Amino acid sequence: MPGSPLKSKQFSTHGVRHVEVDKEYDGQRIDNFLLRELKGIPRARIYRLLRKGEVRVNGGRAKPSQRIAAGDKVRIPPVRIEDRPDAGAAPGRLEQLRQQVIFENGEFLVIDKPSGMAVHGGSGISLGVIEILRQDTKWAALELAHRLDRSTSGCLVLAKKKSSLRWIHQLFRDGQVEKHYLALTRGQWQLGSKWIEVPLQTDNRSSGERHVTVSTAGKKARTYFVPQTFYREATLMSVVPATGRTHQIRVHAAHAGYPLAGDSRYGDNEFNQRMERKRLRRLFLHAQSLNFTSPSGEELLISAPLPADLTRVLDRMKPKSR
Secondary structure, three states: OOOOOOOOOOEEEEOOEEEEOOHHHOOOEHHHHHHHHOOOOOHHHHHHHHHOOOOEEOOEEOOOOOEOOOOOEEEEOOEEEEOOHHHOOOHHHHHHHHHOEEEEOOOEEEEEEOOOOOOOOEOOEOOOHHHHHOOOHHHOOOEEOOOOOOOOEEEEEEEOOHHHHHHHHHHHHOOOOEEEEEEEEEOOOOOOOEEEEOOEEEEEOOOOOEEEEEOOOOEOOEEEEEEEEEEOOEEEEEEEEOOOOOOHHHHHHHHOOOOEOOOOOOOOHHHHHHHHOOOOOOOOEEEEEEEEEOOOOOEEEEEOOOOHHHHHHHHOOOEOOO
8 A cells, every 4th residue: 555654575486496416415314404595494394395295305205204315306496575674784703703613724614603593594593503604605605514402501513614524524424523511410420430321212203303212213322421520419520422313412411310400492491490590591512612523624623712601601600529
């Protein structure tokens, strides 16, 4: 209507496409493949497309957990997304992430991801780390090498080119990337240095939210826990995940009887409330370091210091009495 203060909605459309799976995506889950192909589409929307049978692999309906193989033909339906005011440039957040870069060469970019920032858009989040960084033209081709939970801070690796992405994905599959985390667990850990080896199963809910449980029907998962510092009501742990399952450290810690501080999904509410009084405002889990070999043969050891908000929590903790 002339003179109306209401702005008409603007849309961009992805038409029907038939994509042949490249060998670098052999074995990838179809939902993750679609998230890459349909950049900017929320994860929940991806799952709706799959449930409706609109995505097909070699002519058959695809399920969210289905894994694709090199040479598969994927039909990707037309998808219309509303252009959001915040879906364009985000100079403040881009500059924030520029300040978080802790390593960069011709193959990889590593940032110290802030807690509270998702690695990619979806489930109501229009922009994640990857979308923000791609707004810098020199990083337009970046791809996530792995993921961190939104509430987890620390080392996040992004690949600058497909060959680098294939390289590090193979390292992850072969267990050749060593990751160290720092976590605060409830109570005084009594298990010594301990491998937790129980399979995990992921439930992809209709909202796109993921929930993980210990299940014999799940996938193999191994995590090494080593106590570092004992406090009266908690233990600072060094954690090394040998596999990379969703929420692995959180679920394994809870399964062992020592849930992570600030974990609202798998943790202890009473313990979390006590930690809030120590001014803990998020999950106490930090990806402290990564160690892997680059395609040129250089050994890379990259670390990110414990953030100030978590350091202040520890400063307020009382050490274990002798």
